[in-house]
Amino acid sequence: MSETKALTALRGRLLWFVDDPEAAGDAAHRYIEDGLLLIEGGLIAAVGEASALLPTLPAGTHVADHRPHLIMPGFIDAHLHMPQTQVIASYGAQLMDWLNRYTFVEEQKLGQQGHAEKLATFLLDELLANGTTTAVAFCSVHPQSAEAFFTESERRNTRMVAGKVMMDRNAPEALTDTPESGYSDSKALIERWHGRGRQRYAISPRFAITSTPEQLAAAGRLAAEHPDCHVQTHINENQAEIAFARELYPESADYTGIYEDFGLLGRNSLMGHCIHMTKREWRAFAQARAVAVFCPTSNLFLGSGLFDWARARHEGVRVAVATDIGGGTSYSMLRTMAEAYKVLQLQGQSLSALAALHAITRGNAMAIGLDHLIGSLETGHEADVVVLDPAATRAMAHRLETARDLAEELFVLVTLGDASNIVATYVMGAPVIPGQARSA
Ligand code: GUN
Numbered sequence: 474m475s476e477t478k479a480l481t482a483l484r485g486r487l488l489w490f491v492d493d494p495e496a497a498g499d500a501a502h503r504y505i506e507d508g509l510l511l512i513e514g515g516l517i518a519a520v521g522e523a524s525a526l527l528p529t530l531p532a533g534t535h536v537a538d539h540r541p542h543l544i545m546p547g548f549i550d551a552h553l554h555m556p557q558t559q560v561i562a563s564y565g566a567q568l569m570d571w572l573n574r575y576t577f578v579e580e581q582k583l584g585q586q587g588h589a590e591k592l593a594t595f596l597l598d599e600l601l602a603n604g605t606t607t608a609v610a611f612c613s614v615h616p617q618s619a620e621a622f623f624t625e626s627e628r629r630n631t632r633m634v635a636g637k638v639m640m641d642r643n644a645p646e647a648l649t650d651t652p653e654s655g656y657s658d659s660k661a662l663i664e665r666w667h668g669r670g671r672q673r674y675a676i677s678p679r680f681a682i683t684s685t686p687e688q689l690a691a692a693g694r695l696a697a698e699h700p701d702c703h704v705q706t707h708i709n710e711n712q713a714e715i716a717f718a719r720e721l722y723p724e725s726a727d728y729t730g731i732y733e734d735f736g737l738l739g740r741n742s743l744m745g746h747c748i749h750m751t752k753r754e755w756r757a758f759a760q761a762r763a764v765a766v767f768c769p770t771s772n773l774f775l776g777s778g779l780f781d782w783a784r785a786r787h788e789g790v791r792v793a794v795a796t797d798i799g800g801g802t803s804y805s806m807l808r809t810m811a812e813a814y815k816v817l818q819l820q821g822q823s824l825s826a827l828a829a830l831h832a833i834t835r836g837n838a839m840a841i842g843l844d845h846l847i848g849s850l851e852t853g854h855e856a857d858v859v860v861l862d863p864a865a866t867r868a869m870a871h872r873l874e875t876a877r878d879l880a881e882e883l884f885v886l887v888t889l890g891d892a893s894n895i896v897a898t899y900v901m902g903a904p905v906i907p908g909q910a911r912s913a
C-alpha cells in the first residue's frame with residue numbers, strides 16, 4: 474500500500490531528544506546540521522543525514538527545503554483552558570477573585586450557540602501558529618464545548634486531549650452540573666471521542682472547591698472505568714484556595730489527600746500548579762506517579778508562587794509544563810519556558826535551553842503518556858513538526874551575531890522566542906498555515 478501514500482521530505486537542521494538532558498547530558502539530544510526527515514502516511518519513515526537519504530528517495534518525492542531553519546517535534550502544552558482565550562490579561566486579581574470576576578463570567582458564554590465553536594477555532598489556529606501541535610485542554614461545563622473542540626481538532630487531524638469540566642458547587646448556577654450529569658455527560662463524550670482518530674479524553678473535575686464529594690466520587694468512578702483516559706485538575710496553586718479546599722474536605726489528610734481519597738491521583742493524572750506542596754504530598758505524587766504541571770506565566774500573572782522543579786526532581790515526581798491559558802499570558806511554549814527560567818532563577822535553580830526544549834517536546838509527551846506517538850523525530854512517530862527560524866526578528870538576528878555554538882543559539886531562541894519564530898507547522902506531515910483552516 475505504500476505506493477498510495479504520499480511521500481514528503483523536510484530538509485533542515487534537525488533537533489530532537491531521546492533522553493532527558495538533566496539526566497543524560499549531551500547524549501540526550503540528536504542534532505543533524507543538514508538533516509532529512511522522510512514522511513510517509515503522516516508518520517516519520519526515516520530520519521538522518523540529507524546526504525545519505527536524498528539518493529534513496531523515490532522519484533517525485535517532494536522535498537521542502539527549510540535550511541537553515543531548525544526542525545523539531547511539534548510543541549506540547551500540558552494544561553490550558555479553551556474557554557479562557559478572552560480571559561487572558563484580566564487585571565488585578567489572584568486566583569479565587571480572578572475566577573469569580575472574570576473566568577466564570579466568560580465561561581457562561583459557552584452556553585450560547587456558536588460561541589464554543591468560535592473559541593475552539595481561534596484556539597487551534599493560535600496553537601498551531603505557535604508551533605503547538607498537541608494540548609491538554611479544559612473545556613467549559615457544557616458538553617457542547619468539548620464537542621466543539623474535538624470536532625475542530627478532528628477536522629485538522631491534530632492530536633488533542635480534552636474534557637468537559639465537572640463542577641457542581643461554588644460557581645454560578647449556569648456553570649454547574651450535578652454528580653449524575655457530570656458523570657453521564659463525561660461518559661458519553663468518552664464513548665464518542667476517546668481514541669477516535671487522534672482525539673483523547675481527559676476526565677476534568679475542575680478542582681476540589683467546585684466539586685462536592687459526590688462529584689469527585691463520580692469522577693473517580695469514571696477514571697476507574699476508563700483507565701486509558703487522562704485525569705486533569707488543579708491543586709495547591711494559591712493559599713486562599715488551599716484553605717478553602719481543606720475546609721470543604723476536613724477528613725482528608727491534605728489537598729493531595731482529597732484527590733487520593735476519590736481515586737483521582739494516578740499515573741494518568743495531570744495536576745495543575747503544585748506550588749505549595751508538603752513533604753507528604755510530594756511523596757504521594759511520587760508514589761502514584763502523578764504529574765505536577767508547571768505553569769510559569771500563570772503562576773507569575775496570578776501571583777500564585779514559584780514552582781520548585783528541583784524539589785520535584787529530588788522527590789522523583791514527574792513534571793510537565795504548560796501555558797495555562799488564560800491565567801497564563803502567552804500561547805507560546807517558548808515564551809512559557811523563558812518565564813520558567815526566571816521562576817527557577819528566583820530559587821537559585823537553572824534551566825538550560827536543551828532542558829527547556831526537551832520539556833516542551835519529549836518531556837511533555839512522556840508526562841501525558843504519549844511519547845510512543847509524539848514529541849520525537851524518531852522513525853515511527855507521528856509527523857507533527859515545527860520549523861523554527863531563531864533569527865526571525867531584528868533583535869534576535871542581532872543577538873545571534875555573537876552566538877558561538879548551538880547551546881547559545883538555542884538559549885537565545887528560548888529566551889526571546891515566540892510565534893514570530895515559527896516558519897511552518899506540520900500536522901501528520903501536512904503543512905498548516907497559521908490563521909487558515911486546513912481544508913479537509
Ligand atoms: N483553579 C481552578 N480553576 C482554575 C482556572 O481556570 N485557572 C487556574 N489558573 N486555576 C484554577
Ligand code: ZN
Binds near residue numbers: 552
Ligand atoms: Zn488551569
